[in-house]
Amino acid sequence: MTVLDELAAxxxxxxxxxxxxxxxxxxxxxxxxxxxxxxxxxxxxxxxEQVQHVLRVASAHRVPVVPQGARSGLSGAANAVDRGxxxxxxxxxxxxxxxxxxxxxxxxxxxxxxVLSRAVLEQGxxxxxxxxxxxxxxxxxxxxxxxGGLCCVKYGVTADFVRGLEVVTASGELLRTGRRTAKGVxxxxxxxxxxxxxxxxxxxTKATLGLKPAPEAALTMAAAFASAADALSAVxxxxxxxxxxxxxxxxxxxxxxxxQDYRDMGLPTGAGALLLxxxxxxxxxxxxxxxxxxxxxxxxxxxxxxxxxxTESEMLMQARRIVHFAVxxxxxxxxxxxxxPRARLxxxxxxxxxxxxxxxxxxxCPGHVGDGNMHPTVIFDRGDPAAVERAQKAFDAIMQLGLAxxxxxxxxxxxxxxKREWLETELGPLxxxxxxxxxxxxxxxxxxxxxxxxxxx
Amino acid sequence: MTVLDELAAxxxxxxxxxxxxxxxxxxxxxxxxxxxxxxxxxxxxxxxEQVQHVLRVASAHRVPVVPQGARSGLSGAANAVDRGxxxxxxxxxxxxxxxxxxxxxxxxxxxxxxVLSRAVLEQGxxxxxxxxxxxxxxxxxxxxxxxGGLCCVKYGVTADFVRGLEVVTASGELLRTGRRTAKGVxxxxxxxxxxxxxxxxxxxTKATLGLKPAPEAALTMAAAFASAADALSAVxxxxxxxxxxxxxxxxxxxxxxxxQDYRDMGLPTGAGALLLxxxxxxxxxxxxxxxxxxxxxxxxxxxxxxxxxxTESEMLMQARRIVHFAVxxxxxxxxxxxxxPRARLxxxxxxxxxxxxxxxxxxxCPGHVGDGNMHPTVIFDRGDPAAVERAQKAFDAIMQLGLAxxxxxxxxxxxxxxKREWLETELGPLxxxxxxxxxxxxxxxxxxxxxxxxxxx
Numbered sequence: 001m002t003v004l005d006e007l008a009a010x011x012x013x014x015x016x017x018x019x020x021x022x023x024x025x026x027x028x029x030x031x032x033x034x035x036x037x038x039x040x041x042x043x044x045x046x047x048x049e050q051v052q053h054v055l056r057v058a059s060a061h062r063v064p065v066v067p068q069g070a071r072s073g074l075s076g077a078a079n080a081v082d083r084g085x086x087x088x089x090x091x092x093x094x095x096x097x098x099x100x101x102x103x104x105x106x107x108x109x110x111x112x113x114x115v116l117s118r119a120v121l122e123q124g125x126x127x128x129x130x131x132x133x134x135x136x137x138x139x140x141x142x143x144x145x146x147x148g149g150l151c152c153v154k155y156g157v158t159a160d161f162v163r164g165l166e167v168v169t170a171s172g173e174l175l176r177t178g179r180r181t182a183k184g185v186x187x188x189x190x191x192x193x194x195x196x197x198x199x200x201x202x203x204x205t206k207a208t209l210g211l212k213p214a215p216e217a218a219l220t221m222a223a224a225f226a227s228a229a230d231a232l233s234a235v236x237x238x239x240x241x242x243x244x245x246x247x248x249x250x251x252x253x254x255x256x257x258x259x260q261d262y263r264d265m266g267l268p269t270g271a272g273a274l275l276l277x278x279x280x281x282x283x284x285x286x287x288x289x290x291x292x293x294x295x296x297x298x299x300x301x302x303x304x305x306x307x308x309x310x311t312e313s314e315m316l317m318q319a320r321r322i323v324h325f326a327v328x329x330x331x332x333x334x335x336x337x338x339x340x341p342r343a344r345l346x347x348x349x350x351x352x353x354x355x356x357x358x359x360x361x362x363x364x365c366p367g368h369v370g371d372g373n374m375h376p377t378v379i380f381d382r383g384d385p386a387a388v389e390r391a392q393k394a395f396d397a398i399m400q401l402g403l404a405x406x407x408x409x410x411x412x413x414x415x416x417x418x419k420r421e422w423l424e425t426e427l428g429p430l431x432x433x434x435x436x437x438x439x440x441x442x443x444x445x446x447x448x449x450x451x452x453x454x455x456x457x
Numbered sequence: 458m459t460v461l462d463e464l465a466a467x468x469x470x471x472x473x474x475x476x477x478x479x480x481x482x483x484x485x486x487x488x489x490x491x492x493x494x495x496x497x498x499x500x501x502x503x504x505x506e507q508v509q510h511v512l513r514v515a516s517a518h519r520v521p522v523v524p525q526g527a528r529s530g531l532s533g534a535a536n537a538v539d540r541g542x543x544x545x546x547x548x549x550x551x552x553x554x555x556x557x558x559x560x561x562x563x564x565x566x567x568x569x570x571x572v573l574s575r576a577v578l579e580q581g582x583x584x585x586x587x588x589x590x591x592x593x594x595x596x597x598x599x600x601x602x603x604x605g606g607l608c609c610v611k612y613g614v615t616a617d618f619v620r621g622l623e624v625v626t627a628s629g630e631l632l633r634t635g636r637r638t639a640k641g642v643x644x645x646x647x648x649x650x651x652x653x654x655x656x657x658x659x660x661x662t663k664a665t666l667g668l669k670p671a672p673e674a675a676l677t678m679a680a681a682f683a684s685a686a687d688a689l690s691a692v693x694x695x696x697x698x699x700x701x702x703x704x705x706x707x708x709x710x711x712x713x714x715x716x717q718d719y720r721d722m723g724l725p726t727g728a729g730a731l732l733l734x735x736x737x738x739x740x741x742x743x744x745x746x747x748x749x750x751x752x753x754x755x756x757x758x759x760x761x762x763x764x765x766x767x768t769e770s771e772m773l774m775q776a777r778r779i780v781h782f783a784v785x786x787x788x789x790x791x792x793x794x795x796x797x798p799r800a801r802l803x804x805x806x807x808x809x810x811x812x813x814x815x816x817x818x819x820x821x822c823p824g825h826v827g828d829g830n831m832h833p834t835v836i837f838d839r840g841d842p843a844a845v846e847r848a849q850k851a852f853d854a855i856m857q858l859g860l861a862x863x864x865x866x867x868x869x870x871x872x873x874x875x876k877r878e879w880l881e882t883e884l885g886p887l888x889x890x891x892x893x894x895x896x897x898x899x900x901x902x903x904x905x906x907x908x909x910x911x912x913x914x
Contacts, residue, residue: 100697101800102829124699146642157640159649160617175887181796182828183614184865185603185653186872186883187910188892192616192649196642213699240557242581242670283740339638343558371639372559408641415643426643430632434898435645441894453644 003061004041007085010053015091017042026068026088027080032334033392034076034417039066042086048168048205054087055203056172064450065170067199069109069141072133074335075416077145077198077452084450087203089140095119096206103211104163104180109140109204116209125211128155131412132324143204146196148412153370154246154280155212157412159195166206167194170443180208193438198414199449201442218246218280220313221289223296224271224303228252231273232345234296235369238277239342241295243288247278248370249320252349255327255364256319262326265319268302275301275369276320278313320366327364332382334395338402339373339411351401352376359394361387373411396422415453423453460518461498464542467510472548474499483525483545484537489791490849491533491874496523499543505625505662511544512660512904513629521907522627524656526566526598529590531792532873534602534655534909541907544660546597552576553663560668561620561637566597566661570604573666582668585612588869589781600661603653605869610827611703611737612669614869616652623663624651627900637665650895655871656906658899675703675737677770678746680753681728681760685709688730689802691753692826695734696799698752700745704735705827706777709806712784712821713776719783722776725759732758733777734827735770777823784821789839791852795859796830796868808858809833816851818844830868853879872910880910 001009008016017023018041027036040063045051058065064084071078080086093110100123107116113127113134120127130149131137137147143165148157164178178184178191194201225231231250238245251259251274259265267274275296279288286308293304307313327333340348349365352374356363367374376398380391399409399422409415409422424432435454442448450456458466465473474480475498484493497520502508515522521541528535537543550567557580564573570584570591577584587606588594594604600622605614621635635641635648651658682688688707695702708716708731716722724731732753736745743765750761764770784790797805806822809831813820824831833855837848856866856879866872866879881889892911899905907913 099800100699101693102798103696146646148640148642152640156617157642159646160613169887173887175891176885177888179796179865180798181830181864181868182799183605183609183796183825183830183868185605185614185869186865186867186876186880187888188654188658188895189603189616189646189649189652190888190891192646195646197645201645213701236558239560242557244670282738339636339640341556341559341637342639343556368640373638373640407638408636408643410643411638411640412642419643423643428633430626430630431634431644431647434632434647437898438645438895441891441898 003057003063006057007041007043007054011043011050015044015046015050017044023086026086029071029073029076029078031074031076031416031418032332034079036079037082037084039080039086040083042088044088044091046091048166051087051168051203051205052172052174054085055168055170058085058447059171059445062445062447064447066449067144067203069138070136072137073141073145073416074413075418077414077416079417081450090138092205098123100125102180105209105211107139107207107209109138109207111139113137113139113142120211121214124214126214127161127209127211129158129161139207140204143195143207144198145414148368148373150247150249150368152368153248154244159192161210162191162195162207163210164208165191165194165204167202167204169202170445170448175202178208198416198453200439200453201448215246215280216282217310218278218313219285219289220307220316221277221292222305222316223275223293223301224268225273225275225301226270228273228349229346230299231275232349232369234275234299235345236342237295238292243291244279244281245277245292245370246280247276249276250367250369251319251323252365254362255323255366258326258330258364259319259322262322262329271302274319276317323366327377330362331379334378334380334391336376336395336398337410337413338376338398338407339371340402340405340407342372344405344407345369345372348374348401348405352398355394355397355401359390359397361390361394363394371411372407417452420453420455460514460520463514464498464500464511468500468507472501472503472507474501480543483543486528486530486533486535488531488533488873488875489789491536493536494539494541496537496543497540499545501545501548503548505623508544508625508660508662509629509631511542512625512627515542515904516628516902519902519904521904523906524601524660526595527593529594530598530602530873531870532875534871534873536874538907547595549662555580557582559637562666562668564596564664564666566595566664568596570594570596570599577668578671581671583671584618584666584668586615586618596664597661600652600664601655602871605825605830607704607706607825609825610705611701616649618667619648619652619664620667621665622648622651622661624659624661626659627902627905632659655873655910657896657910658905672703672737673739674767675735675770676742676746677764677773678734678749679762679773680732680750680758681725682730682732682758683727685730685806686803687756688732689806689826691732691756692802693799694752695749700748701738702734702749702827703737704733706733707824707826708776708780709822711819712780712823715783715787715821716776716779719779719786728759731776733774780823784834787819788836791835791837791848793833793852793855794867794870795833795855795864796828797859797862797864799829801862801864802826802829805831805858805862809855812851812854812858816847816854818847818851820851828868829864874909877910877912
């Protein structure tokens with residue numbers, strides 16, 4: 001039997017798509033400059049057994065399998081591979097359980113982050129990881145990339161909320177990792193090894209996620225600065241002061257201008273940077289945002305606004321919410337994701353400005369600065385080959401700068417295809433060798449998302 | 458050259474101990490019923506280069522190396538191996554850096570948990586992991602076992618506060634994992650793979666630990682119940698109510714009696730269980746502990762005390778602080794460490810009572826019940842072989858019960874020698890096979906703490 005015949009033999013008819021007109025829609029995620037192959041088939045399972053069937057057939061025929069969620073990723077990790085199977089998990093989208101006593105949710109990988117977040121909130125609980133894509137990205141994709149978000153500065157990232165996984169291995173076996181309990185140290189932490197492995201070690205078919213009690217409504221502080229350096233100094237000061245922002249976002253001059261051009265947000269003339277912070281510490285929130293505002297004022301902010309209720313808080317957040325749309329108006333975008341120690345943020349931003357000048361590109365620089373995580377976004381004209389080349393050179397230079405400042409090439413977007421060469425630089429040969437051996441332990445035939453994270457061969 | 462000659466060639470004289478009178482003191486940790494071998498030598502390095510030297514020599518001669526901290530562990534993971542090298546890291550005890558902006562501490566493995574905790578507190582910060590052994594256990598040991606503690610119910614375990622490691626591999630190379638930044642997803646999470654691996658994958662020589670701002674002083678609620686089931690129901694109710702205890706400890710009837718016999722704590726007559734909770738939510742703490750107390754009252758508590766200040770809070774905690782001493786008065790102890798879903802705690806305790814009766818042993822049962830983590834402690838007479846056998850049978854039955862209730866054999870103490878057969882039961886063959894392959898990837902010669910966690914061969 002052919003691969004397709006064997007696949008069909010264990011799947012409902014509507015779970016297997018083979019005509020290229022339809023499979024083409026599954027080739028790319030949201031990354032720029034990442035090649036994608038033409039898949040042999042797209043499989044859309046609804047049950048774990050179907051996933052096991054796909055992996056068994058794939059192993060028998062040594063056919064690559066690319067696990068895929070909502071394709072909202074920014075590194076090409078979900079891009080199709082030539083003659084491979086795209087395994088789209090979006091139809092496995094059940095919330096199996098929400099338990100307020102154990103404070104866990106048990107979910108399938110295709111559940112949208114927003115659907116889960118709202119479902120647990122209805123029961124007074126909170127699933128913190130909130131990537132900007134939360135309305136459209138799946139929990140499976142969030143797990144595969146160890147997604148971050150805006151709340152990480154206080155609550156941590158996806159991995160911090162994963163207790164256990166059900167994973168289909170490369171050979172189609174069912175692996176259970178971790179546990180349901182709040183604590184547990186039996187054996188190596190395979191759960192966190194698989195989280196963030198971008199589909200290269202196994203296919204997650206079920207996850208037990210930890211929840212927290214819902215926080216109280218947050219209050220917002222917004223400060224406009226003439227100088228980005230002053231805004232970033234405010235970040236290091238407020239962290240050193242022990243304030244605990246539940247959000248700490250920065251917009252640089254290019255981003256502020258793009259926002260103002262997109263929609264007048266009434267920002268003061270001469271604003272070269274915007275800092276947005278929140279506190280959700282209930283009765284302490286008001287004094288927290290006041291204290292944050294006072295730090296900004298002391299550092300010469302042009303304007304400081306401190307919300308006194310949820311409505312004002314939401315209004316102050318508007319500028320942040322339209323960043324994506326405003327920046328996309330400027331041209332094609334190549335979004336980076338470096339993270340550096342907080343104290344090096346000013347150097348990072350100065351360096352990015354220098355890189356933009358050197359390579360004659362425009363770089364917009366919004367960032368989750370509470371985590372030292374910037375998203376320098378190179379804006380370019382896709383129709384101009386010289387501009388494309390300049391954009392790519394600037395992108396590389398920014399990663400090199402991030403590493404030189406003691407940081408990482410990726411704070412939350414992952415490696416995928418986009419950064420696999422840079423990963424080798426960050427890890428070094430010894431760590432890379434261990435990565436390859438771990439990959440080999442889980443996937444000896446190399447069929448799981450080959451060429452992602454680690455270069456093939 | 459002999460192994461000892463080669464070791465000596467790269468070490469200061471005072472770092473190498475070979476006379477058995479001296480090395481004997483390094484053979485055992487605090488576990489009961491765990492065999493220990495007679496080591497060839499004890500090495501007490503002060504620098505990472507010395508650790509590398511030891512591993513290079515050990516690799517060349519295929520000599521086992523047992524990394525060791527304060528030997529306060531409870532699973533035999535630090536026990537010496539016959540003709541092996543004990544690598545005691547207690548002299549590598551420098552705090553290299555405390556950074557309030559990045560909220561990290563960089564430390565060597567021999568730093569005592571208490572020393573680090575106090576040092577960061579002096580700078581307004583908080584290193585939450587607080588195993589009961591915190592005054593004498595080292596950070597390296599805490600990392601190796603992924604230690605928990607009393608604050609885990611709110612703040613998490615050791616792994617949740619580790620950002621990056623410097624690790625000497627089996628071959629003596631220097632591996633750097635993770636990062637200093639708050640976020641980072643470059644490659645597989647080798648950091649968390651090594652944390653909790655009990656010295657079987659590498660020797661941690663430096664750690665970058667995440668800190669939090671110091672919490673406000675906690676208030677305590679103490680409730681005495683006639684029935685343990687009611688006390689444990691109070692736990693599930695207060696968690697489901699979204700209260701966020703920063704401590705949630707339980708003492709069963711045997712433990713309460715042992716405490717009263719040790720020192721009169723003025724507990725009400727007929728007290729069959731004691732529940733202690735805290736809140737550290739600043740202005741919300743008073744209403745939190747009142748709400749916790751109200752839940753206990755509604756469940757028929759004999760006595761509920763709610764502290765209104767730090768002094769009263771500390772007084773209410775006294776009973777918990779003397780548990781260890783009070784229980785040790787009863788006889789030799791074999792301490793278990795099962796964790797179950799919170800909703801199964803009553804079944805766990807009922808089952809333990811039945812096991813104690815069946816095997817004719819006394820079991821004291823204190824627990825971090827907010828995490829579902831119990832420490833059933835079998836009390837026995839070490840001089841009576843029949844009693845020893847009964848104790849071991851009861852111990853095994855408790856682990857079996859924990860697994861049957863959807864729990865784990867170890868919430869925070871680790872596997873070591875004590876539970877390696879039980880680990881195989883918990884993991885199953887597929888996970889165990891992956892564990893062995895990962896071990897092989899890091900330690901192809903099998904020299905790192907052989908026979909710990911995974912049975913040899």
